[in-house]
Amino acid sequence: MAIPSPSISQPSAAPKTLSVVLAAGQGTRMRSALPKVLHKVAGLSMIGHVLKAVSESVADAATVVVGPDSDIVADEARKLFPDARIAVQQDRLGTAHAVLQARESIGAGHDVVIVLYADTPLVRPGTLTRLRDAVVNGAAVAALGFEAGDPTGYGRFIMNGDELAAIREHKDASEAERRITLCNGGLMALDGRHALELLGRIGNANSQKEFYLTDVVEVARKAGLRAVAVTASEDEVMGVDDRVKLAAAERIMQDRLREKAMRDGVTLIDPASVYFSHDTKIAADVTVEPHVFFGLNVSVESDAVIHAHSHIEGATIGKGVHVGPFVRLRPGAVLAEGSRVGNFCEVKNAAIGRGAKVNHLSYIGDADVGARANIGAGTITCNYDGYFKHRTAIGENAFIGSNASLVAPVTIAAGSYVGSGSVVTKDVPEGALAIGRGQQVNKEGWASRFHAAMAQRKAAGTA
Ligand code: UD1
DSSP states (O other), X not given: OOOOOSOSSOTTSOOOEEEEEEEOOOOGGGOOXXXXXXXXXXXXXXXXXXXXXXXXXXXXXXXXXXXXXXXXXXXXXXXXXXTOEEEEOSSOOOHHXXXXXXXXXXXXXXXXXXXXXXXXXXXXXXXXXXXXXXXXXXXXXXXXXXXXXXXXXXXXXXXXXXXXXXXXXXXXXXHHHHTOOEEXXXXXXXXXXXXXXHHHXXXXXXXXXXXXXXXXXXXXXXXXXXXXXXXXXXXXXXXXXXXXXXXXXXXXXXXXXXXXXXXXXXXXXXXXXXXXXXXXXXXXXXXXXSSEEEOSSOEEOTTOEEOSSEEEOSEEEOTTOEEOSSOEEOTTEEEOTTOEEOTTOEEEEEEEOTTOEEOSSOEEEEXXXXXXXXXXXXXXXXXXXXXXXXXXXXXXXOEEOTTOEEESSEEEXXXXXXXXXXXXOSOBOTTOEEOOSOOOOOOTXXXXXXXXXXXXXXXXXXX
């Protein structure tokens, strides 16, 4: 093989990069009907995290290598990376064999090919850029290593000065080599001009009779090409193959998300008790009290306060809004500036207008609540008739008395009143008072007579 010119592109030109994501693992140790790489960390599948890191950094193109019957993995990959190509590895013959299932994409003329594992969800975009740049700067192979607390089981980096001489799999390593703690994290970047040829030269003469991707280092060096090590933290390359590791990955990811929120200006009174999703958008000067869970697709604008023990998903929370304590916001909850949704309330698929108040023990579902409306304690929108959902419209400045049931579809016009305890089944016109409850009757003297009679009976010993 001809020795290539040392670097791929001029510094100004972005190198064309292909990412090959290996996702053919069975994940039997997860003990799950779900393929391993679809298990979630911070609300996103592991393969989703990997593809997200790819799209935020290096990728012009991606090919995902899946096992047979892995349509749901392919579907998930396309959600995150719509142009991803899918290749199938029928037999699991090793990591190099897996990469070669992406032969067609690798042969399509990319400057750099990056290999990633779909069960390594903590990899950072910046690390992928560093791997790519190592190849752009003249290496034919750049492998990602880490200092292992316990190196057992990992491939070891055999260094020769600055160069990576070989990666030796644990099972094939000598005693001396097993003492090396700089280990292979699995991710690798290859010079796209040579990738196919180098991968094709890898054999399976090893203890596991597998085609090891790691052998590409020695193959490259034999061809007179350069291999280097790039390093990352152990956390970043952590592979997840059981639920214990999944929980460990979740902890690390949550710590990252918490730290990012705080660095972006969010006050977390007790960071360890706040859970974010990978896509939570939270502005500076928001305060989050302890024990708050953010599910997917939530955004919070500045000066909002999320009080303790609230569960929030699919919600848009405006500037200065107060939520909680003990609030559940479900998908489609849109809380406009200055509104309040207070303790023990649930809001779903409903818009709460500017300055409106839903303060105590209410369920507001499939509704539009106008600006400055006041929803009294215990108010319920009866939005479901057992077959269909219906909407409730509440106009600006309307006042809904406590414990009202608003039977949708129904409109309560601006500025109107609903008496406490009413069951409202008909539209309420602007400025009106609606009362929909049994009329009160006062029976003069009844209680006094009752008490006197009962006391007499008790004294006489008659029931
Ligand atoms: C691999 C590395 C090892 C490294 C370790 C880090 C090789 C030969 N060894 O070992 O140096 O320290 O990762 O975790 O590369 N896969 C396929 N098809 C296959 C085989 C594997 O898609 O035929 C995928 C797996 O799903 C997984 C990844 O490749 O995502 C790594 O495979 P795994 O068997 O976990 O590799 P290790 O033996 O741990």
